[in-house]
Each structure stands twice: as structure tokens, then as C-alpha cells.
Amino acid sequence: xxxxxxxxxxxxxxxxxxxxxxxxxxxxxxxxxxxxxxxxxxxxxxxxxxxxxxxxxxxxxxxxxxxxxxxxxxxxxxxxxxxxxxxxxxxxxxxxxxxxxxxxxxxxxxxxxxxxxxxxxxxxxxxxxxxxxxxxxxxxxxxxxxxxxxxxx
Numbered sequence: 001x002x003x004x005x006x007x008x009x010x011x012x013x014x015x016x017x018x019x020x021x022x023x024x025x026x027x028x029x030x031x032x033x034x035x036x037x038x039x040x041x042x043x044x045x046x047x048x049x050x051x052x053x054x055x056x057x058x059x060x061x062x063x064x065x066x067x068x069x070x071x072x073x074x075x076x077x078x079x080x081x082x083x084x085x086x087x088x089x090x091x092x093x094x095x096x097x098x099x100x101x102x103x104x105x106x107x108x109x110x111x112x113x114x115x116x117x118x119x120x121x122x123x124x125x126x127x128x129x130x131x132x133x134x135x136x137x138x139x140x141x142x143x144x145x146x147x148x149x150x151x152x153x
Contacts, residue, residue, distance in 0.1 A: 008062040009047070011112055012072060013055065013132060014099035015149045021053030027088050034082050038075050042066055047109065048116045055128050055149075057116045059109070072099050096149060100132060102139055 016022050023031065028051055035058065036046045045061030058075075062068070076095040083093040104112055115122070122131070129149060136143050 004064065006062075006064050007106060008064070009104045009106065009109060009112075010060055010062050010068065011102045011104065011116070012058040012060070012075075012099055013102070013135065014072070014076065015055040015096045015128065016053075017094045017096045019054045019096065019128065019149055022089060022093060023051055023053045023056075024088065027086070030086075031079065031083065035075060035079050038078050039071075042071060042074065044071070048113045050116045050119045052119055052123055052128065057119060059104075059112055059116055068101050072101070098147070098149070100135055102135055 032049050032051060035056070036049055039046045039058070039060055043063050043065065045063075046058075047061060048057075048059040050057055062071075076099075080094050083089070126134075132149055133143075135141075136148075
């Protein structure tokens, strides 16, 4: 739409179904490149992406032509299909239902980028569930424990 100017930076966080550590170091770089391609093909700007075996962090410059929910639905569906088509796992891969979307100002970006880049170091000290609930509290997002990404059973 002409005369529309925006600057929207969103960090997305979502987990592997049942928080099982299925993302292997053997193919995680290929997955991150594939997901980057999905964002870029939808005309969003990838700023930083990184993952752990059980979850992923993605920081993007979001364009306004697509809703957050339809974008993440597309990313999760296409990346799940790709993982399954590549036969990386003996069982079917899927992402857990739901996601976190946290907005940042431009001045916050260097810290968020560093945070995402250092996920492997960060998670030596804090597990994903603690990290995620900390995000919800810091952003003052109301939530119910029963809908939070739970530890694997």
C-alpha cells in the first residue's frame, strides 16, 4: 500500500512438539537456512536465527502485508514438511502448537541479536521453560501454566 511506512521487529520463539530434542547439529544449519528462505520468500527481513535441539529463536523485520499468525503457520508447516521430506528422523517431526512473538525497538536489536547468537551458552545456565516464562513475565503477557510449553514427559 502506498504511503505506508513501518519498522516492526519481532522475535519468534517456538518449540518442537512435546519439547523433544529432535533438532540435530548434523542438520540444524540446513534447517536455519531453510526457515530463513521461508521468511525471505514472504518478503520479511531475517535479522537473526538460532536453535537448540528443542526450540528455535527467530528475529525478523516484519512487513505489514501478512499477519503474524499466518506467517508462523506457514513457517511451521513448510519447515516440518521439509524436515520430514529430508528423512532426518525415524519418526514424524512437528512443531508444538503455539508460539511466542515479542516486539523490540531498533535500539534493542543488538542485545537481542547477541542473545539469539549465544543460545547454546545461555542454555547451559537456564532451561527453555524458565527462559520462556521469563519472556512472558518481562513482556507482561498473561498466560495459563497449562498452555505453556511443558517439559517432556
